[in-house]
Amino acid sequence: MTQTATAPQETGFSDEPFGPSSRAICKVTNGNTCGSGTLVGKRNGKSLILTNAHVAGTRIGKTMRCYFPEIDRTITARVIMAGYSNRVMMDWAVLEAEEIVPLPHTKLRNEVPEGEHYTGGYPRCRGPYYQRLRTTRITHNGTVWRWQPVSIGGQSGSGVHSFANDLLYGLLTWSWGGDGAGQTCRSIWLQYANRAEIGFAKPADLVELNENRAADLEEGFFAEADITTLPIWDHLDDGDDDDDDGDGDSQPSPCPEFAAKVLKQAETMQREAADLAEIARKYQSCDDCEGGDDDQNDTGPLFGL
Structure with a gap:
């Protein structure tokens, strides 16, 4: 073009x-x-x-x-x-x-x-x-x-x-x-x-x-x-979703096992987030705690709105 x-x-x-x-x-x-x-x-x-x-x-x-x-x-x-x-x-x-x-x-x-x-x-x-x-x-x-x-x-x-x-x-x-x-x-x-x-x-x-x-x-x-x-x-993917004829009749295969695994992982991350949040609250009230640069922390808490 x-x-x-x-x-x-x-x-x-x-x-x-x-x-x-x-x-x-x-x-x-x-x-x-x-x-x-x-x-x-x-x-x-x-x-x-x-x-x-x-x-x-x-x-x-x-x-x-x-x-x-x-x-x-x-x-x-x-x-x-x-x-x-x-x-x-x-x-x-x-x-x-x-x-x-x-x-x-x-x-x-x-x-x-x-x-x-x-x-x-x-x-x-x-x-x-x-x-x-x-x-x-x-x-x-x-x-x-x-x-x-x-x-x-x-x-x-x-x-x-x-x-x-x-x-x-x-x-x-x-x-x-x-x-x-x-x-x-x-x-x-x-x-x-x-x-x-x-x-x-x-x-x-x-x-x-x-x-x-x-x-x-x-x-x-x-x-x-x-x-x-x-x-x-x-x-x-069920292997048949190209649908080149444009009729839109292709559908994905359900994958409940995978979804359950992902949901379990998310629940684990949320539990870890609660633990980290509690630690953070303790440090916020700690006058003698040493600070550190955690901007690159790759394992921070998972938040929910």
């Missing part, structure tokens, strides 16, 4: 896609808010798109425009699920398009990322442009991911894909201390599986990559009442 603007070279952008998943990106425009999104699944004859809540908002049923450069079309989509918090690191939304988009749909992998990754989106609302990402650290029990180059405004909501299998391992969401940063899909799965606003405390220097946040953005976990599973997770 012919580009109309020069890619911002200072942050390592390219106008050449790196893998099949690059074809699945879109520009999400919600009023004065502009961000990015990725096709991640199909349901009931319609495509599903993953982006950030601070791009799409959290109001169920809210509609917005999604422009897909690969087919040069703008398609309307509405919010069907979202999670956002000002206090913990939770910021994602799932949109349902009005039809099946005839492009690759790349699912989410619930594992800690390894190896090389890439992303595509609309930095400064221009593009599409693509980046190779180099991991600098993965912290907070595998839920927060930092990389180079640093992320910039407009990239919010871009999926982060693996060169090894093109699956989506994270969601580009913030800039943090000179790094690009985002949630791993592991983090999104824990929040989705618990139907709750859980996550690690949001650092003060974590910056959302959007100057004009969605006007209808609220804190909380929001979902349509009929959503119990979404066909966007690779571990729920």
Whole structure:
């Protein structure tokens, strides 16, 4: 596709896609808010798109425009699920398009990322442009991911894909201390599986990559009442979800054993959080305790709103 603007070279952008998943990106425009999104699944004859809540908002049923450069079309989509918090690191939304988009749909992998990754989106609302990402650290029990180059405004909501299998391992969401940063899909799965606003405390220097946040953005976990599973997770794949005929009849296989395991893990983390909170209270009242720099603590407590 012919580009109309020069890619911002200072942050390592390219106008050449790196893998099949690059074809699945879109520009999400919600009023004065502009961000990015990725096709991640199909349901009931319609495509599903993953982006950030601070791009799409959290109001169920809210509609917005999604422009897909690969087919040069703008398609309307509405919010069907979202999670956002000002206090913990939770910021994602799932949109349902009005039809099946005839492009690759790349699912989410619930594992800690390894190896090389890439992303595509609309930095400064221009593009599409693509980046190779180099991991600098993965912290907070595998839920927060930092990389180079640093992320910039407009990239919010871009999926982060693996060169090894093109699956989506994270969601580009913030800039943090000179790094690009985002949630791993592991983090999104824990929040989705618990139907709750859980996550690690949001650092003060974590910056959302959007100057004009969605006007209808609220804190909380929001979902349509009929959503119990979404066909966007690779571990729920039944091996027959390509649905190239566009009838939307493919459905994921349930995985209760895996869900139970994840829920048990989340419960354990919450118990540990209570213990750590009690220790913190004791230290707050301790006049003789020695302080320390714990900014890089990777095993901090899990908070609930």
